[in-house]
Amino acid sequence: MWNLIRKDFLTISRDRSEVLILLVMPMVLIAILGFALGSIMFGTVDMDPIPVALIIENDLEQDLDHFREDLIAEGLPEQAIEQMIASAGTIDPAASLETVLHSPELSDMIDLKENYDQEQAEAALATDEVLAVITIPEQFSYQTLLAFYLAEETDASIELFVQDHEQIQATIVEGILTSFSDQYNLELSMAFATEGEGVETSISEENFGVINHFSSGKPVSAFQYYTIGMAVMFALYVASTVSSNAFKEKESHVFARLMMTGARPLNYLLSKVVSAVVLTLIQLTILFVTSTLFFQTFTDTGIEFWASLAIISFVFSLVIGGFAAFMTAIAIQFNNDAISGFFSGGAVVIFAFLGGSLSPVEYFSPLMRELGNWTPNGAMMTAYLQLIQGFNLTEFLPMLYRVLLMAVLFITLAVAIFPKRRLM
Amino acid sequence: MLQVNDLHKKFKTTTAVNGVNLYLDQGESVGLLGPNGAGKSTTISMISTLLQPTSGDIRFKGGDVFKKPDVIRPVLGVVPQEIALYEELTAYENMHFFGKTYGLSGEKLKNKIDEVLELVGLTDRKKERVKNYSGGMKRRINIAVSLMHEPELLIMDEPTVGIDPQSRSHILEMVRELNRKKGMSILYTSHYMEEVERLCDRVYIMDHGQIIASGTKEELKSILSSEDTILIEVHQKSEQFIDQLNEHSLVQQIAEVDTGYKVIVSKGADVFADIFEIANASQVKVKGVHVQTPTLEDVFLHLTGRKLRD
């Protein structure tokens, strides 16, 4: 088996045009697209104001009353209570957030809409009418005060929901909210710090105004995007390279010669799966590492990132292996290599387009996007991008399962099609 | 050792093999002679278990090769008619690869490669890729690969097609040594009768999917005992000359050769005077007329009315 794979590796690596297609072309394209489109991804282009819905369910007066009752129950002196309430009353999260969002610096970036309730806002988000929904939930002030003063555990948080496919806008809103919540936390601490003794010690280290990630993550740079895009696209060529190499073996009668040695047909087919897997892994490793060395694509990442990258890449290589076997089986059974030619000559580009290798799927209709996620490369691209955005493995596991299923399907078909008795 | 009984192979439109019987004993060197399209390669594919016959059976050491292909495969070496090699790999790598598929490894494999390279005379070119080889060198490596596992039976399908005379005589010499010194049994297929005459003890002559004659070289040539072969060398050829010769009652077969015509006539017939007369009448200048000892080529000509080549 290893002998068969070593031979595939040698024959393919010595074919200059194959090396060109599998390694040089994607690298050149990563460089070109990365440099050319870098600015677009980083959002320095002109942008319309981002429609954002702000929903305020928090009622400061009510929360202060509620808080007062708790303090009385704690048995604090009345004067201290009133002082505390007074200073707490000066910090209204809703008002300050509104002020920030209406500020002249932000007014041409944010188009604030305040006449929605939660349900309407979510509907608006789904139809892209707004791109983000910020909610200050009920009892937010109360929960915050509890935590700060009584050091109780709370889950007080300002919620942010963003449209995941509008990366740049989502990132902007997120940034604004983060800096707001930092400021709010600071103000709150200061207000209590001046309160005098006992208070400092009860200030918790917790942060408030935590952003609820709906489906957004870190932004993806142009180099990251196109490194992934080109990698998944050109990995598809591994499948057609392996299958047309197999057909060459058949045509030049080495396949017959091999069968005469007593080699098992299914072993041969399996060796094509493994060859394609190994070649894909080598190709992806070279592309990722080279891209990182030249363009710092994945520099600020840890071992965990690379481990997840390896897992995704391995699953991806399995489907490439399955597809290579599938095309090999067809080419050998029907004694015709049209399939490899059809695949590498046209289908790859269609797959690459659907999968988002050529232009981000953000510009696609939801149907097209869904279709893209059913191509092996598109599904894997989604997984890779989610990884880059900081999601963890469990969140793109469904994509991995989907692709594994495809791999199994292709291998099953290949075994069914491949001739087991006719050997020449 | 090998027995082929009433072998048939029908393809969609042609019957390539139509009732072939042959046998081969241990240590024999047997020739299978026939023109292109006779069905030689198809027969060999069936013997080497790559192709299922339509009917008939093939026995190796008494057992059916299709029921137990693993009996014949490890001890059979087949040199295919085509150059079945990895052109991108070097000669050494090709031999290494196929050696491994036969289960050789380590020192044993290395030594075997060296030994076979020496045998085919390519030791000093082993690091070159096959695609850069000349036709003759490719043929030699094509053979070398089949010798990696020291087969008991070596089947060679036209191993000398399209190569230089030097490579050709090297190959013939090598095959003879394998047979004589190592006792390897050989089934040698060719449409060059000189090769078969030189190498083989027994010969099968095949045409249109059938064995039309078989026996030792002497037996086959005795088919011609009642005929003489006459070579007529001429300065320029002429259709009229052939037509008139054909009409002569003692002439049986005529075939064109490079320098003139080959004519098979009844034994002892005195046709020389007639030949010159016909030549004169059709204005053909005769350079010479020779009576020849028959070759296998002449046997084929006699049996089919055609020459082996073309």
Ligand SMILES: Nc1ncnc2c1ncn2[C@@H]1O[C@H](COP(=O)(O)OP(=O)(O)O)[C@@H](O)[C@H]1O
């Ligand atoms: N796979 C095939 N399908 C159809 N016809 C074939 C096939 N292989 C050989 N033939 C036909 O069978 C005949 C015998 O071919 P072959 O065995 O190659 O002859 P030889 O080796 O004596 O030149 C030819 O007419 C050839 O066209």
Ligand SMILES: [Mg+2]
């Ligand atoms: Mg042939």
